[in-house]
Amino acid sequence: MKFNTKTIHGGQEHDRAFGAVMPPIYQTTTYAQTTPGGHKGFEYSRTHNPTRSALENAFASLENGMYGMAFGSGLAAIDAVLKLLKPGDEVIATGDLYGGTYRLFTKIYENIGIRFHFAELSDAEKLDGMITPATKLVWLETPTNPMMNIIDIEKVAGITRKYGVLLAVDNTFATPYLQQPLDLGADIVMHSATKYLGGHSDVVMGALVVNDKAIADRLYFIQNASGAICGPMDSFLVLRGIKTLHVRMQRHCENGKDVAFFLRDHSGVGEVYWPGFSDHPNHDVARKQMRDFGGMVSFTVKGRDGQDAVRVVERLKLFTLAESLGGVESLAGHPASMTHASVPVEKRKELGITDALIRLSVGIEDADDLIDDLKQALG
Numbered sequence: 001m002k003f004n005t006k007t008i009h010g011g012q013e014h015d016r017a018f019g020a021v022m023p024p025i026y027q028t029t030t031y032a033q034t035t036p037g038g039h040k041g042f043e044y045s046r047t048h049n050p051t052r053s054a055l056e057n058a059f060a061s062l063e064n065g066m067y068g069m070a071f072g073s074g075l076a077a078i079d080a081v082l083k084l085l086k087p088g089d090e091v092i093a094t095g096d097l098y099g100g101t102y103r104l105f106t107k108i109y110e111n112i113g114i115r116f117h118f119a120e121l122s123d124a125e126k127l128d129g130m131i132t133p134a135t136k137l138v139w140l141e142t143p144t145n146p147m148m149n150i151i152d153i154e155k156v157a158g159i160t161r162k163y164g165v166l167l168a169v170d171n172t173f174a175t176p177y178l179q180q181p182l183d184l185g186a187d188i189v190m191h192s193a194t195k196y197l198g199g200h201s202d203v204v205m206g207a208l209v210v211n212d213k214a215i216a217d218r219l220y221f222i223q224n225a226s227g228a229i230c231g232p233m234d235s236f237l238v239l240r241g242i243k244t245l246h247v248r249m250q251r252h253c254e255n256g257k258d259v260a261f262f263l264r265d266h267s268g269v270g271e272v273y274w275p276g277f278s279d280h281p282n283h284d285v286a287r288k289q290m291r292d293f294g295g296m297v298s299f300t301v302k303g304r305d306g307q308d309a310v311r312v313v314e315r316l317k318l319f320t321l322a323e324s325l326g327g328v329e330s331l332a333g334h335p336a337s338m339t340h341a342s343v344p345v346e347k348r349k350e351l352g353i354t355d356a357l358i359r360l361s362v363g364i365e366d367a368d369d370l371i372d373d374l375k376q377a378l379g
């Protein structure tokens with residue numbers, strides 16, 4: 001089955017009770033048993049729920065994986081992965097991580113004895129010298145947030161395999177429409193399904209997909225034992241969102257490209273960060289591992305101390321000034337004061353997240369209207 005067919009049919013079967021085409025919302029906590037332990041595969045909804053199972057099968061299908069898991073948020077999914085570790089273990093992660101991931105690592109897991117090392121991994125070879133016997137997990141985001149750096153997943157996977165270290169990739173920005181990390185050698189794929197998979201800015205949810213049965217069993221155990229699951233209604237909504245993932249992503253990519261080229265030619269704009277430019281430092285890797293370049297574009301506004309960037313985001317009308325990304329509507333954010341405020345100032349500077357930086361989640365409206373809005377706000 002090809003990808004566009006998988007978004008609609010992957011992992012799905014018709015409802016056995018009445019033939020409903022969409023999976024019913026099984027809004028139930030428990031399931032009748034005929035004799036103790038005699039049930040139809042469902043006993044309690046923290047452990048399994050049929051609507052959630054349908055969604056988990058869809059996640060697995062989209063990422064070309066065997067096992068899918070849905071969680072109450074993206075961070076809950078990341079939290080489940082970290083619970084595979086124990087005190088003394090070490091993690092190597094990309095430097096410009098999603099702010100909430102950085103906070104979870106440094107403010108919660110560091111306190112319980114796990115050590116984190118952050119590195120710029122655009123040069124994948126660097127990883128080889130960093131892995132020690134204590135390294136148990138490498139955590140990647142690519143494209144990175146918000147600087148749009150690209151990391152060569154296949155190269156990194158070659159190194160983690162050599163040392164027997166787990167490789168997890170946060171695939172939120174790219175989505176499986178653009179890249180499928182398990183095919184490139186990753187062990188775990190993670191999503192904030194809140195973003196493109198849900199696609200309509202109405203559900204907070206997380207996902208994990210793996211191929212290895214032993215890792216899957218441990219993660220299912222954690223999912224049930226820790227209990228950070230999502231409800232049946234939310235499962236239904238994300239499953240519905242996924243059915244249009246391919247058509248939405250195609251338009252996000254087209255609009256992202258138009259916006260990136262418009263910004264690049266504007267005299268009030270400094271740098272534009274978008275992996276589709278042929279002079280982007282990792283453009284060749286992006287071309288190799290991604291089908292297209294996505295709808296996320298970051299740029300800097302020329303001017304004094306970033307005050308002008310704040311004025312630009314305040315003046316935008318079609319782009320809503322808001323956290324988050326990946327919905328049908330366009331959003332603009334000021335990472336230094338919003339999504340990345342939890343990253344210390346010195347660290348932000350080092351990563352290039354200055355006060356002049358704006359991050360756009362380019363939606364699927366008419367590109368001309370989006371460009372007109374940027375023009376008036378920059379004008």
Ligand SMILES: *Cc1c(COP(=O)(O)O)cnc(C)c1O
Pocket residue numbers: 073074075076098100101141145170172173191192193194195204205206
């Ligand atoms: C939003 C986001 C997360 C966290 O997901 P939540 O659903 O908000 O918990 C993690 N990684 C990336 C790249 C994100 O954009």
